[in-house]
Amino acid sequence: MLFDGEDLTKSKEARKRINYLSHYNAIPEEMTVRRALDFYARIEGGKSDEVISLLNLEELKEKKVSDLSQGQKKRVSIAKVFLRDRDLYLLDEPTSNLDPGVSKEIRDILLRLSKDRIVLYSSHNLYEARDVGTNLILVRDGVIGYFGAISNIKSKEYRVGIKTTTDISRMIDAKLGEGGYYVLSVASPEEAGLALKKLVENGVLVTEMRQLDNPLQDLFDADHAPSPAANAGQGGGKQN
Amino acid sequence: MSSGQAVIFAKRSMSLSKTFLVVGIFLAILSALISSASGLVGSVSKTGIPANATGTGALDIATSLPLVSVALQVFSAITFSTPVLLLYVYDKNNGVLEYFLSLGMNQGDIYRQYLQAALILASGIVGLEVVINLVAGLVEGTRGSLLLEASGLVVALALPVVAFGTLLMMSFSSLQKQRVGANQPLGMAIGIFMVMPAYIVPLVAPSLAVPIDLLLAGVIAILSLVMYLSSNRLISRAKLLP
Numbered sequence: 001m002l003f004d005g006e007d008l009t010k011s012k013e014a015r016k017r018i019n020y021l022s023h024y025n026a027i028p029e030e031m032t033v034r035r036a037l038d039f040y041a042r043i044e045g046g047k048s049d050e051v052i053s054l055l056n057l058e059e060l061k062e063k064k065v066s067d068l069s070q071g072q073k074k075r076v077s078i079a080k081v082f083l084r085d086r087d088l089y090l091l092d093e094p095t096s097n098l099d100p101g102v103s104k105e106i107r108d109i110l111l112r113l114s115k116d117r118i119v120l121y122s123s124h125n126l127y128e129a130r131d132v133g134t135n136l137i138l139v140r141d142g143v144i145g146y147f148g149a150i151s152n153i154k155s156k157e158y159r160v161g162i163k164t165t166t167d168i169s170r171m172i173d174a175k176l177g178e179g180g181y182y183v184l185s186v187a188s189p190e191e192a193g194l195a196l197k198k199l200v201e202n203g204v205l206v207t208e209m210r211q212l213d214n215p216l217q218d219l220f221d222a223d224h225a226p227s228p229a230a231n232a233g234q235g236g237g238k239q240n
Numbered sequence: 241m242s243s244g245q246a247v248i249f250a251k252r253s254m255s256l257s258k259t260f261l262v263v264g265i266f267l268a269i270l271s272a273l274i275s276s277a278s279g280l281v282g283s284v285s286k287t288g289i290p291a292n293a294t295g296t297g298a299l300d301i302a303t304s305l306p307l308v309s310v311a312l313q314v315f316s317a318i319t320f321s322t323p324v325l326l327l328y329v330y331d332k333n334n335g336v337l338e339y340f341l342s343l344g345m346n347q348g349d350i351y352r353q354y355l356q357a358a359l360i361l362a363s364g365i366v367g368l369e370v371v372i373n374l375v376a377g378l379v380e381g382t383r384g385s386l387l388l389e390a391s392g393l394v395v396a397l398a399l400p401v402v403a404f405g406t407l408l409m410m411s412f413s414s415l416q417k418q419r420v421g422a423n424q425p426l427g428m429a430i431g432i433f434m435v436m437p438a439y440i441v442p443l444v445a446p447s448l449a450v451p452i453d454l455l456l457a458g459v460i461a462i463l464s465l466v467m468y469l470s471s472n473r474l475i476s477r478a479k480l481l482p
Binding site: 015023080 | 343482
């Protein structure tokens, strides 16, 4: 495996340019949060105070790691990954086994941290991938199925769910369907925008509007996925 | 890896299991007292105690006791430093070793920090044993040169044996096919087996005890060094993952 032309299995220097968050928290549970981060700071460098502040761990810093919840432990684990500035951060399913509220909190933190860092975030959750990612590397059966900007991925069908306080089925071609949404099938996001404009002009109060399908789901489907050769090498730059 | 870091590993080990430490200290005190008790025995019987009923040989307990206790004191050092192995297994299962690998360390780097921690703990208990040996020996009137000889042997033998035992235990932990396997105690068993001559020779041929112990120490030190230097080839990186 090459990173910037260097073999990661052989080059210690190359490995030091990357940091990695695994499924395991890898935090000594017998220590307090501060001591655990100090422990890693002595090994890899960096300042524990900075990541404590970065990850909002002030209230937890004197608590024993073994006394923390899974979500709190994950935050501490993420803190250790960001102790030192690296060229690349690999985060392996950072929200796995966490409840939705904590997952969102972790995602928000990572989105904030990834603004000025290159973060490669692995996930089996296509909705999560769509929400957090800028670019996508889709791996299917060990082969890169897609590599490019998420914004370039189009749905084969663009379905929009609209929640309103009135019946809108006579104004636009939408039928009341799943989850209490009026479902509108259009060719593009622009058409959905036009439909929304029409509703607003007719004095309809729209309380919610969202895309019902995930374009990544289509991409993951082998029948619709672009060939690896066609997509490998596309995109580039910041990977989330 | 700095020595300060190794001290942290040693402290972490101590916090993981107090029982090994207590048993190790108990064994250290017991064996050091046995060693120094030769002064009392010597004052009771200057001619030694017959080894068998036929009287064809004599066992000089006053001389043998300090030398036999060398092996016991080495055993206490192994016991006292065993928590480092527990820490190694704990860190492996908790993903800490995986994280070390991701930071650019190799297998040798990882082994070194646990090995240093084990040697720090062993040095502590060996130091205690030497002090008890000398103080108790002086109080009980044991021959000074014999006490110094025994104390020197403890230092010479304990540290290589602890290094060898720790490396063996970590290797067994990493070499087992099943991740949930627990072959680590084999390392301790082999380590104890290797110092068996130190138990027997002082009783059978006391005059050979010192050279045999020194030979053992040398052989075990070389084996430890070879094991440590070959750890990158012997243990695959994947074996350090949880």
